[in-house]
Amino acid sequence: MSGARPKLEWRNVTKRFGDVTVLDRLNLSVETGRSMVIIGGSGQGKSVMLKLALGLVAPDGGRVVLDGRGLPGFGGRLQRRLLARSGVLFQSAALFDSLTVWENVAFRLINADGVSRKAARIRALDALARVRLEEAVADVFPSELSGGMQKRVGLARAIAADPEVLFFDEPTTGLDPVTAAVINDLIVDQVRRLGCTAVSITHDLASARRIGDQIAMLHDGQIVWQGAPGELDQTSNPHVRAFVAG
Numbered sequence: 001m002s003g004a005r006p007k008l009e010w011r012n013v014t015k016r017f018g019d020v021t022v023l024d025r026l027n028l029s030v031e032t033g034r035s036m037v038i039i040g041g042s043g044q045g046k047s048v049m050l051k052l053a054l055g056l057v058a059p060d061g062g063r064v065v066l067d068g069r070g071l072p073g074f075g076g077r078l079q080r081r082l083l084a085r086s087g088v089l090f091q092s093a094a095l096f097d098s099l100t101v102w103e104n105v106a107f108r109l110i111n112a113d114g115v116s117r118k119a120a121r122i123r124a125l126d127a128l129a130r131v132r133l134e135e136a137v138a139d140v141f142p143s144e145l146s147g148g149m150q151k152r153v154g155l156a157r158a159i160a161a162d163p164e165v166l167f168f169d170e171p172t173t174g175l176d177p178v179t180a181a182v183i184n185d186l187i188v189d190q191v192r193r194l195g196c197t198a199v200s201i202t203h204d205l206a207s208a209r210r211i212g213d214q215i216a217m218l219h220d221g222q223i224v225w226q227g228a229p230g231e232l233d234q235t236s237n238p239h240v241r242a243f244v245a246g
Ligand SMILES: Nc1ncnc2c1ncn2[C@@H]1O[C@H](COP(=O)(O)OP(=O)(O)OP(=O)(O)O)[C@@H](O)[C@H]1O
Pocket: 017, 022, 040, 041, 042, 043, 044, 045, 046, 047, 048, 049, 203
């Protein structure tokens, strides 16, 4: 469901590494049920924004807020609760080589949520079907699959526990354009189906246009522009124009 209520917010967030200020009093708000894509050049801090939202690094100033409540930082019970409500598709798909495909998809269900192996396998097969992978794939190892199929498995794992927030880290990196388009479409389908809030970071403008309701441009530590995908080509913002021009 769409709505004006923010699900996730970076409020006045500053993040430094040594003398380098990567994020400088940055503000961004993602409404419940919407898909926000953060674009920006290499090294601008997109991954740092994602890590802050996952509670994997702590801000030096400001805070990240989920459902109106500040994230507690590392390792605590509240962070575990946040992660339990999130699904993440990592850039590399980040699958465990020694586990079969279904065991990868079911990993959290079995190891964190206490679901029995039998029930978890049923849910894993359902998640694999949703990303259009056949049942035969369930019992092979990730190394036997193409990069695009591994991404689908990563997506199945991200959606298997019906998350409230889905994070996509460079979802199309390393894929050919046809496979990238398939992954983009699957992301759009699944975000709609789950009715969840999505946050993606990407260099890939075609992917941003496809999967975003809103696009935010990160530059020099701040969000310098935000708009709908259709507005990317109309804006006079010089940073966006340069990015769109490639
Ligand atoms: N743990 C860390 N220690 C020191 N510096 C870091 C750390 N993590 C990130 N940085 C620095 O923060 C800056 C932003 O990095 P980040 O990976 O978020 O950029 P990005 O926009 O995601 O880039 P890319 O698109 O190339 O992945 C970089 O200068 C990076 O070197």
